[in-house]
Amino acid sequence: MITGYCITTAGEANRYLRDTFDCLQKLCDEVVIVLNRAGAAEIALVEEYGFDSYADSAEWGLHQHEIKERLMKWLSHKPRDLMVCLDSDEVLLMSKKEIQELKGDAWYVYVMNMWGDGWNRKWSFWNIRIWRWNNILEFQHTPLHCGLAPKWCYEVGQYIPVILEHYGLMLREDRLKKIARYEKYDPKAKYKDRAYYEALKSDDFDHINYEHIYQALHKEVGKCKVKTLTTKKPMKYIFLRNKHGNVVDVPEAQVAETMKRGGFTIVGEVSTGKVAEVPTIEPKLETIERKEVKLDPPVVEAPVVAPTDPVGVPKSPLDCEICGFTAKSKSGLKVHAKRHSKA
Amino acid sequence: MLLLYIGNFTKPWCTEVHIKASFESLGHTVIPLQEGKIDNEIIFNAIKKHNPDFLLYTKTWNKEYDWKAIKRRVFTVSWTLDLYHNLDRKDQLDNNPFFHTHLVISPDGGHDKEFKEHKVHHAYVKPGVYDKECYIGKYDEEFDYPIVFVGSYLVYHKEWTHRKALIDFLYKTYPGKFECFPKDRAIRGDTLNNLYATAKIVVGDSLHSPHYWSDRLYETTGRGGFLIHPKVEGIDEEFEYGTHIVGYNYWDFEGLKKKIDYYLENEKERKEIQMAGHQFVKENCTYVERCKTVLKLINDEKTKLWGGKRPI
Numbered sequence: 001m002i003t004g005y006c007i008t009t010a011g012e013a014n015r016y017l018r019d020t021f022d023c024l025q026k027l028c029d030e031v032v033i034v035l036n037r038a039g040a041a042e043i044a045l046v047e048e049y050g051f052d053s054y055a056d057s058a059e060w061g062l063h064q065h066e067i068k069e070r071l072m073k074w075l076s077h078k079p080r081d082l083m084v085c086l087d088s089d090e091v092l093l094m095s096k097k098e099i100q101e102l103k104g105d106a107w108y109v110y111v112m113n114m115w116g117d118g119w120n121r122k123w124s125f126w127n128i129r130i131w132r133w134n135n136i137l138e139f140q141h142t143p144l145h146c147g148l149a150p151k152w153c154y155e156v157g158q159y160i161p162v163i164l165e166h167y168g169l170m171l172r173e174d175r176l177k178k179i180a181r182y183e184k185y186d187p188k189a190k191y192k193d194r195a196y197y198e199a200l201k202s203d204d205f206d207h208i209n210y211e212h213i214y215q216a217l218h219k220e221v222g223k224c225k226v227k228t229l230t231t232k233k234p235m236k237y238i239f240l241r242n243k244h245g246n247v248v249d250v251p252e253a254q255v256a257e258t259m260k261r262g263g264f265t266i267v268g269e270v271s272t273g274k275v276a277e278v279p280t281i282e283p284k285l286e287t288i289e290r291k292e293v294k295l296d297p298p299v300v301e302a303p304v305v306a307p308t309d310p311v312g313v314p315k316s317p318l319d320c321e322i323c324g325f326t327a328k329s330k331s332g333l334k335v336h337a338k339r340h341s342k343a
Numbered sequence: 344m345l346l347l348y349i350g351n352f353t354k355p356w357c358t359e360v361h362i363k364a365s366f367e368s369l370g371h372t373v374i375p376l377q378e379g380k381i382d383n384e385i386i387f388n389a390i391k392k393h394n395p396d397f398l399l400y401t402k403t404w405n406k407e408y409d410w411k412a413i414k415r416r417v418f419t420v421s422w423t424l425d426l427y428h429n430l431d432r433k434d435q436l437d438n439n440p441f442f443h444t445h446l447v448i449s450p451d452g453g454h455d456k457e458f459k460e461h462k463v464h465h466a467y468v469k470p471g472v473y474d475k476e477c478y479i480g481k482y483d484e485e486f487d488y489p490i491v492f493v494g495s496y497l498v499y500h501k502e503w504t505h506r507k508a509l510i511d512f513l514y515k516t517y518p519g520k521f522e523c524f525p526k527d528r529a530i531r532g533d534t535l536n537n538l539y540a541t542a543k544i545v546v547g548d549s550l551h552s553p554h555y556w557s558d559r560l561y562e563t564t565g566r567g568g569f570l571i572h573p574k575v576e577g578i579d580e581e582f583e584y585g586t587h588i589v590g591y592n593y594w595d596f597e598g599l600k601k602k603i604d605y606y607l608e609n610e611k612e613r614k615e616i617q618m619a620g621h622q623f624v625k626e627n628c629t630y631v632e633r634c635k636t637v638l639k640l641i642n643d644e645k646t647k648l649w650g651g652k653r654p655i
Contacts, residue, residue, distance in 0.1 A: 311551040312593040313574035324590025
């Protein structure tokens with residue numbers, strides 16, 4: 001069972017939302033959309049695709065992690081397995097079967113930032129877009145860059161050679177809007193290096209060659225070694241019975257929050273074999289940047305050359321005057337001429 | 344394979360109809376999308392419904408399609424039979440989305456460097472002729488002229504002065520024996536084959552560009568005409584002068600006259616070339632053959648660009 005989720009806002013329906021929805025529809029058995037101050041067009045699109053949805057109107061730039069944690073709570077009303085999370089301008093180049101065959105708990109994919117007529121290597125990076133539900137649903141508590149998946153995923157994620165196309169920065173005007181947004185919400189570059197923001201101003205792009213990129217990713221993934229666990233902490237789960245009589249297992253840390261929702265009674269507890277892992281994963285973006293994705297030479301304006309007279313194949317003394325055949329030698333021409341009745 | 348095809352399918356003589364039939368004769372499924380009657384929504388839905396191997400696009404006047412979105416959904420291929428370099432319309436190489444699909448196919452084999460400079464992912468495929476139209480027509484008195492020219496002659500690219508000079512020369516040199524067609528109505532179907540079967544000599548012209556020539560070369564020979572055509576770099580890689588067609592040098596009108604006069608006088612030799620050219624084109628240069636080439640190019644390019652992996 002694969003569950004997809006996406007948080008969308010007003011104006012996205014006229015951009016890349018249909019691409020994202022197509023992708024989620026293809027990959028997931030069930031999809032939930034959070035309408036964060038979304039407009040009628042987004043709502044209509046959600047209805048068209050038949051996805052579940054609900055509204056959360058908190059301000060995105062200030063309360064991202066809260067919006068996402070509320071989504072996790074919404075999702076936790078029933079058992080989940082594999083989760084696919086996408087922004088409203090992303091397309092994951094992967095098949096459902098490939099996702100189903102993944103082994104592990106969370107997976108980094110390569111976010112390929114589409115840029116002008118190509119992509120931008122310097123702005124492309126790894127990020128979690130697939131993870132396995134385990135009831136640990138806390139997000140990083142920052143107003144920006146808090147990820148689309150719970151915090152733990154970023155610690156245990158494995159790297160897979162899969163491309164996620166991100167279209168949100170493809171157009172220059174969108175990049176300028178993003179700069180303005182960061183200036184508003186992160187004027188001191190507290191959450192990301194300033195160079196990250198500065199790079200948005202460049203219109204330079206790299207040409208897309210999927211074959212080269214996949215080759216680079218395969219090599220890179222081979223290098224990314226997840227070290228053995230440095231800490232192991234057994235997780236304690238509490239069994240709760242809800243008002244319908246169903247028993248659910250909830251991580252101990254979330255029991256209090258769950259109980260607040262009402263209708264739950266504690267029926268038992270268990271320690272599972274699941275562990276919180278703190279691996280060291282290396283290297284990340286930097287090594288991808290070193291990949292030799294060959295670029296075409298710089299564009300040179302071709303001179304305009306009007307046809308001048310005479311043009312075409314120049315006349316040659318070895319041309320047959322009758323049919324235009326060009327012989328390789330004088331003797332060849334003589335032999336050729338015999339075919340013409342009156343040559 | 345299954346392909347979506349944007350173009351004009353309203354008339355039986357449209358090239359799109361011929362190319363569609365040629366793909367189908369190779370066992371592929373073609374879903375036509377009629378230009379002027381489609382929008383982004385229809386294209387997106389067709390892609391979703393049919394999950395095509397590629398989308399083929401023949402140049403239309405509608406530039407409103409969201410090509411960036413289409414390209415994210417399907418491998419896109421443009422196919423034109425026209426020349427763009429060195430003409431007024433060359434600006435379209437930069438501005439028209441037609442030239443920014445994943446693969447652009449054209450009969451211009453002489454501007455690889457320039458295509459690259461314009462960031463056009465170009466592949467050279469020679470023009471062709473519809474196999475069903477490759478047959479010898481019947482005599483028709485209307486076309487009983489020793490020498491004819493078939494094609495645009497009143498209005499043509501202003502950059503190409505050779506055509507007007509050629510036609511002026513032929514009218515002046517062969518009064519009453521030379522005529523241009525079409526005159527007051529379009530000539531298509533059986534009538535065009537009848538024209539080629541009746542007129543003794545067809546003088547051709549093609550806007551000069553190395554390794555480019557008009558599809559009329561294939562149409563004239565494939566549909567049974569005897570053709571004297573300008574010598575363009577590359578033609579002799581496919582045809583043999585004196586065997587399939589006769590060649591003349593651009594602007595060498597005296598040389599052309601010599602050839603015309605010779606072949607008017609030597610009917611047997613003319614007929615041999617006429618039939619050999621017809622047979623050669625029928626067997627080797629139809630759109631069925633071109634479609635085979637195009638499919639191979641698409642497969643190669645798709646593997647190269649997408650690593651054999653379908654993005655969506």
